[in-house]
Amino acid sequence: QSLAVVQSLWALKAAQQREALQKRQAAERKALSAKLPKQDVWRKWLEREAAQGDEAAQAALRGIRYREQRNKGKQVDGIEGEELDPLRKLTLAGLDAQIDHKRQFVLYRDAQGRDKFTDTGPRIVMHDKSDDSLEAALRMASQKYGGKVDITGSSEFRERAARQAVRLGIEVVDADLQAIVQDEQQRRQRPPQLSPTAVEKSAPDAAKSLKPQDTAALPEMRAVDAALTAWQQAQTDAARTRAVQDWMHGMARVEKLGGDVAAANAQTRKALGERYAGFMREVGGLARQRDIGHDR
Incomplete structure (x- = not known):
């Protein structure tokens, strides 16, 4: 047989297979339609396609479930956004991720097996409300939702999450949280009231030896030490600036309370x-910014 004949036969066979598949799918949909309401037919179809690994069907199914629970979910402490990528595990330090393919969510637990939060796709539901868990969830939400988040839940949780989002450089889109966002932004921009003279005068003395018990006797040093650790571990300029501000606040408190x-x-x-x-x-740079702001 010539090449043209072989190609023609192959095309015919492929067309027949496609037609048979379409007829079978139509028959399956018709059978479902006879048993279920129209909207349930679509859902059952999506569930089957999603179970077979179709990412578009998985996303559509998550969207349906999200809309069904949206009003109820507004009372749940969580973070929402526009899902940009297929649901997948994200690597978060110290957390283990377990994906449930059937129900289409990823549960994140700590090293002790305690539930931290669940990624359902359009929403991240908080189980643990600690600062560390909230920061991890916000960082993941920022990655998933393109740096913009909605915050749901109690007023206390929403304010905490909004302020933490500002500190992390994440945009909060909730209209009713903008006053809190602006307040936190202004608070972060205000340099602490630590006298630059006090820092400069202390610098020569800093080279002198300091007994361990003397340092331990300063309760205010906990905040100072925490700020130094944060500065050394900071991955962004914004994080470094926040750590310096926290250090200055801590030093200002040492000075205010008459400490050394x-x-x-x-x-x-x-x-x-x-x-x-x-x-x-x-x-010094932050202190100068404060002085310039006061002169205006």
Whole structure:
């Protein structure tokens, strides 16, 4: 047989197979229609296609479930957004992800097996409301939803989440949360009331040795130490700036309560080592910004 004949026969066979498949699918839909209401036919069809791995069907099915639960879900502490990608596991430090293909969600647990939150696609439902869990959920939501989130749940949770989102650089789109968003933005922009003179005067003394028990006797140093750790671990400029602001707030409290600023600064030098000079440059920069703002 010539090549043209072979190609023609192959095309005919393929067309016959497609026609047979279409007839079988039509018969299956008709059989479902005879038993179920129209909307249920579509849902059953989606469920079967989703079970076979069709990502479009999976997304459509999640959308149906989300709309069904939307009004009820507004009372649930969670984070919502426009789903941009197929549902999948995302890597989050310290959390284990388990995907439920049938129900189309991903459950995130900590190392001890405790439920933290569930990614249902259009919504992330919070189980644990701790700061660490909230930050992890917001970071994941930002990645999933293109940096924009809606926040649902109690007024207390929504305010906490909105303020945390601002600190993480995530846009909150809820109209009724914009006053809180603006307040947090302004609060983060206000440099702390730490006297630059106090920092400068303490710098020469910081090189002196400091006994461990002297540092431990300063309860305000917990906030200072936490800020230093955050600064060293920061991955973005915004995170570094927040850490410097927190350090300055902590030092301001040491000064206000009559504590030893020089001792606190010495502890800072010890903790940062070679990075101390760079850190102090950032402190000076924020202090100058505050002074400029006061002069206007």
